Amino acid sequence: xxxxxSLYASQSIAASSEEIFKQTSPQVMPLDVLNxxxxxxxxxxxxxxxxxxxxxxxxxxxxxxxIRLRNGDVNISASVLRRDVMRNLCLLNAAxxxxxxxxxxxxxxxxxxxxxxxxxxxxxxxxxITEGVxxxxxxxxxxxxxxxxxSIGPGSEGGGxxxxxxxxxxxxxxxxxxxxxxxxxxxxxWVEEIPLRTKDQVELxxxxxxxxxxxxxxxxxxxAKFARDRLANKRDDGDAxxxxxxxxEQQKNWKAVAEAYxxxxxxxxxxxxSQFSLATALxxxxxxxxxxxxxxxxxxxxxxxxxxxxxMAYAERLLxxxxxxxxxxxxxxxxxxxxxxxxxxxxxxxxxQGDEARALRxxxxxxxxxxxxxxxxxxxTDVYLRMGRSAKALQxxxxxxxxxxxxxxxxxxxxxVLSAFGRHREAIDLYKAVIEKHxxxxxxxxxxLGLTYYEIKRYPEAIEAYxxxxxxxxxxxxxxxxxxxxxxxxxxxxxxxxLLEREKSKRMADPFVWRQFGFVYASLADDAKSIPAFEKSxxxxxxQTKVWAALxxxxxxxxxxxxxxxxxxxxVQLNREWAEYIYKTLLLPYExxx
Numbered sequence: 287x288x289x290x291x292s293l294y295a296s297q298s299i300a301a302s303s304e305e306i307f308k309q310t311s312p313q314v315m316p317l318d319v320l321n322x323x324x325x326x327x328x329x330x331x332x333x334x335x336x337x338x339x340x341x342x343x344x345x346x347x348x349x350x351x352x353i354r355l356r357n358g359d360v361n362i363s364a365s366v367l368r369r370d371v372m373r374n375l376c377l378l379n380a381a382x383x384x385x386x387x388x389x390x391x392x393x394x395x396x397x398x399x400x401x402x403x404x405x406x407x408x409x410x411x412x413x414x415i416t417e418g419v420x421x422x423x424x425x426x427x428x429x430x431x432x433x434x435x436x437s438i439g440p441g442s443e444g445g446g447x448x449x450x451x452x453x454x455x456x457x458x459x460x461x462x463x464x465x466x467x468x469x470x471x472x473x474x475x476w477v478e479e480i481p482l483r484t485k486d487q488v489e490l491x492x493x494x495x496x497x498x499x500x501x502x503x504x505x506x507x508x509x510a511k512f513a514r515d516r517l518a519n520k521r522d523d524g525d526a527x528x529x530x531x532x533x534x535e536q537q538k539n540w541k542a543v544a545e546a547y548x549x550x551x552x553x554x555x556x557x558x559x560s561q562f563s564l565a566t567a568l569x570x571x572x573x574x575x576x577x578x579x580x581x582x583x584x585x586x587x588x589x590x591x592x593x594x595x596x597x598m599a600y601a602e603r604l605l606x607x608x609x610x611x612x613x614x615x616x617x618x619x620x621x622x623x624x625x626x627x628x629x630x631x632x633x634x635x636x637x638x639q640g641d642e643a644r645a646l647r648x649x650x651x652x653x654x655x656x657x658x659x660x661x662x663x664x665x666x667t668d669v670y671l672r673m674g675r676s677a678k679a680l681q682x683x684x685x686x687x688x689x690x691x692x693x694x695x696x697x698x699x700x701x702x703v704l705s706a707f708g709r710h711r712e713a714i715d716l717y718k719a720v721i722e723k724h725x726x727x728x729x730x731x732x733x734x735l736g737l738t739y740y741e742i743k744r745y746p747e748a749i750e751a752y753x754x755x756x757x758x759x760x761x762x763x764x765x766x767x768x769x770x771x772x773x774x775x776x777x778x779x780x781x782x783x784x785l786l787e788r789e790k791s792k793r794m795a796d797p798f799v800w801r802q803f804g805f806v807y808a809s810l811a812d813d814a815k816s817i818p819a820f821e822k823s824x825x826x827x828x829x830q831t832k833v834w835a836a837l838x839x840x841x842x843x844x845x846x847x848x849x850x851x852x853x854x855x856x857x858v859q860l861n862r863e864w865a866e867y868i869y870k871t872l873l874l875p876y877e878x879x880x
Contacts, residue, residue, distance in 0.1 A: 301450060306403050307415040309452040313388040314445055316407040317342055317364070319559075320352040328559065328593070329410040331445035332364075332378065333457060334385045341457060341477050342444035344369055344376040345557035355380055370480045371524035371554050373429075373472065375457065377480050388446060391453035393473050396432060398422050404436040404469075406445025406458055410624065424470070432456045432471040440591045440621070447471040459556070497529045509533035510542075524553055531563065543567040558584070558591075565597050569604070577601040592621030596628055603631075608639055619651075626652050626659065633665065642673050653685075660686045660696060667699050676706040694725030698734065705738045713738050729758035733765055736772065745776030763793075770802050774809065782806050797827040804836060813840045831861040835868060842872045 301309070317332040317340075332340040332355060340355065347353060347366060355362040355378075368377040397420065404416045418436030425431075434447060438458060445458040456471030493516060500509045513530035516523055531546035547564035551557055561584060568577045581598050588594055599614030612635050619628045629648045636644035646669050652662035663686035670679035680703050686696040698720045705713035717735040725731060736751030752769035759765060766789060773782035786803055793799050800823035807816035820837040824830060838853040850872050857865035 301452060303403060303415060303417055306448060306450070306452050307405065310388065310403070310405050310446065310448050311413050311415070312385055313454075314405045314407070314413050315340065315385070316356040316410070316412065316441075317444060318354040318356065319346050319350045320354060322351045324352070329407065329441050330443045331407040331413075331441065331458065333444065333446040333454065334383070334387045335377070335477055336387050338380055338383045339367065339387075340364065340378050340380060340383070341480075342376055342378060343457075343459065344371065344374050345554065345559040346443070347376060347559065353378065355383065357383070357385060368480050369525060370476070370483050371550075373476055373480075373483075374459070374554055374556055375472070375476055375480055377477075388448075388454040389452065390474050390478070391449055391451075391455050393455070393475050395449070396420060396423065396455055396473075401450050402432075402434050402436060402455060403448045403450075404434070404438050404442065404445060404458060405448060406438060406442035408439045408442045408445075409621075410441045430473055431459075432473065434469055434471065436469065438469050440588070440593075494525055497525075501529070501532065504536070506533045506536040510537070521549075522553065524550060527553075535563075535567075538570070540567045540570040544571065558588070562593060562597065565601075569597075569600065572604075574601040574605045590621060592618040592625065592628070595621065596625075596631070599631065599635075603635055608635060611635055612639070612644075619648075623651075624655060626655050626662070629655070630665070633669070637669075637672075642669060645669050646673070657685075658689055660689050660693065663689070664696060664699050667703065671702060671706055676703060679703045679706065694720045694723040694731075695727050698725065698727060698731045701731075701738075702734055705734070705741070710738055710742050729755045729762065729765065732758065733768060736768060740768075740772055740775075745772060745778075748772045749776060749778065763796075763798075767798055767802075774802065774806050777809075779806050779810055795826060797823040797830065797833075799823075800826065801830065801833050804833065804840075808836060808840060811843075813844045816840050817844065829860065831857065831864045834860065835864050838868045838872055847873075 313334045315332050315334070317330050318326045319328040319330075321327050327350070328346040330343060330346050332342040335341050353364040353366075355364050362380050362382050364378040364380040366376050367379040370376070400420050402418060402420055404418070405413060407413055408416075416436040416438065418434050421433040421435055423430055424433050432447065432455065436447070438445070442458050446454050447456040447458055449455050454474050456474050457477065458469070458471050497509065497512055500512055510530055510533035513526045513533060516526040517530065520526065527546050527550045531543055531550070534542040534546060544564055544567040547560045547567065550560045551564065554560070561580060565577045565580055568574075568580065578598060578601050581594050581601075584591075585594050585598065595614045595618035599611045599618060602614060603611035612632070615628060615632045615635060619625070619632055622628055629652045633645040633648035636642070636648065649662060649666045649669055652659060653666060656662065663682050666682040667679045667686070670676070670682060683696065683699045683703050686693070687700065690696060697716060701713040701716040701720065704716065714735065717731055717738065720731050721728060721735070732751050732755035736748045736755065739745070739748035739751060749769065749772050752765060752772055755762070755765040756769055766785070770782055770785055770789075773779075773785065782802070783806055786799055786806070789799050800819050804816045804819035804823060807813070807819060817837065817840045820833055820840060823833055824837065834853050834857050838850050838857075841849040841853065850868070854865055854868045854873060857868055
């Protein structure tokens with residue numbers, strides 16, 4: 287009998303991992319941070335601590351328009367109730383929450399070598415369990431942390447670390463270090479201390495409620511002033527800095543936004559969300575080097591966080607480092623295989639590099655992630671059109687129209703496909719019908735209509751269509767360039783020159799402008815002006831084989847055979863086909879005459 291009782295006691299003390307998960311998983315929930323569009327900005331974990339209350343890490347909650355808990359198939363709205371900025375812990379209120387709270391362990395029972403279980407929403411895949419042991423209790427900056435070996439990843443932060451009795455030992459803090467399985471949790475007693483650490487909680491709650499009321503009215507100047515007035519006397523008030531950052535973001539005062547987030551990060555260096563927000567402000571300020579300098583140390587500690595790779599990729603791309611940007615985007619895509627925005631970025635970067643095959647793979651991944659994404663199907667249509675795969679483009683655009691048959695944007699893409707099939711009359715009629723609806727891409731529709739007219743050499747109609755596109759979006763160089771080419775090819779030389787003169791003041795270093803000057807003057811038989819224009823364009827971009835050939839012809843007309851020979855030698859290095867053409871048409875006649 288005694289033996290039986292001892293066996294029973296042993297089983298009650300040390301439950302199996304299956305029993306631990308069954309007991310504790312309802313006490314941990316996925317937590318989504320949403321932006322103004324209802325899109326998920328970040329996903330982490332939260333532990334139920336009391337009726338209608340959960341605890342989570344604060345950093346990812348910064349700038350959230352809404353916070354959502356997921357309890358199975360049920361979504362539950364939550365809001366920040368208490369914020370311990372220095373310890374990066376927040377208590378959240380969830381009025382509709384129906385779940386049993388976690389049982390807190392006595393932290394004095396936590397010892398090195400004891401078995402623990404990490405229950406969390408790792409990588410956003412849902413609540414799961416991993417097993418390990420406590421490696422040590424570490425003192426870091428005067429605070430005690432639990433170091434343990436159970437594996438975790440992005441999304442685990444805010445999850446629970448439980449002992450063999452299913453009691454909550456600590457709150458997981460995802461901060462991957464250089465070594466494998468080196469993870470930390472904050473002591474569970476910190477959760478109990480959150481209310482005690484907010485000494486001015488009554489006054490703070492009143493101030494926060496007033497700030498929230500101003501925020502709800504979207505009176506951003508008033509909110510900024512309200513926050514600055516408080517910071518004049520309470521510069522260490524993290525909530526005030528967050529409200530100030532929010533107000534300045536809405537007013538696009540990016541320098542002030544950066545200042546606010548720098549102050550927030552000073553108070554809590556581990557606040558990842560604020561570091562991302564600071565990176566966003568720096569991107570808006572076009573300080574791309576500062577973005578990389580900010581994020582690189584984060585990457586050293588959070589290599590499995592796809593968000594860091596993604597933002598660094600954007601900064602590298604804007605710096606013109608396309609190869610590095612692609613490497614970072616690919617890593618972000620590997621870590622966040624569900625993230626459509628990363629796949630779109632991969633596709634755009636690939637297109638800039640002329641790698642249509644890689645762009646195609648990325649867009650295929652987008653529609654695999656979300657088969658109802660109209661933009662994805664239209665992007666797929668666009669890629670197939672550029673690759674000359676009209677039949678595939680038709681299939682893709684039909685998918686988009688199956689989702690939304692009335693979309694003017696989708697119909698305009700259908701017209702592009704019809705034009706690719708040579709069904710120009712149908713395409714023109716469809717473009718005109720779409721334009722009557724004034725779709726959001728109306729300037730592009732006019733441009734595509736212009737291209738269709740251009741392909742069938744109806745230059746007057748093409749010119750009119752391109753003029754409409756330029757009028758709607760005068761800063762789009764593609765529209766302007768298309769109009770210049772159509773004016774030239776339609777023999778409207780003076781109009782083309784006038785437009786090029788206007789563009790020249792803005793685009794002195796653009797080889798296109800000088801190239802077109804050269805072609806227009808060559809069409810007017812004015813080689814005294816075409817030659818220096820071609821030479822200027824080639825100085826800016828020496829790889830233009832067609833321009834070298836046009837320059838050789840201009841030299842030939844100007845009776846400059848030595849210059850023709852010089853261009854021929856250059857073309858031998860760049861393009862033997864063009865070199866052979868220049869030799870047969872321009873140089874050989876000289877040799878025959880000699």
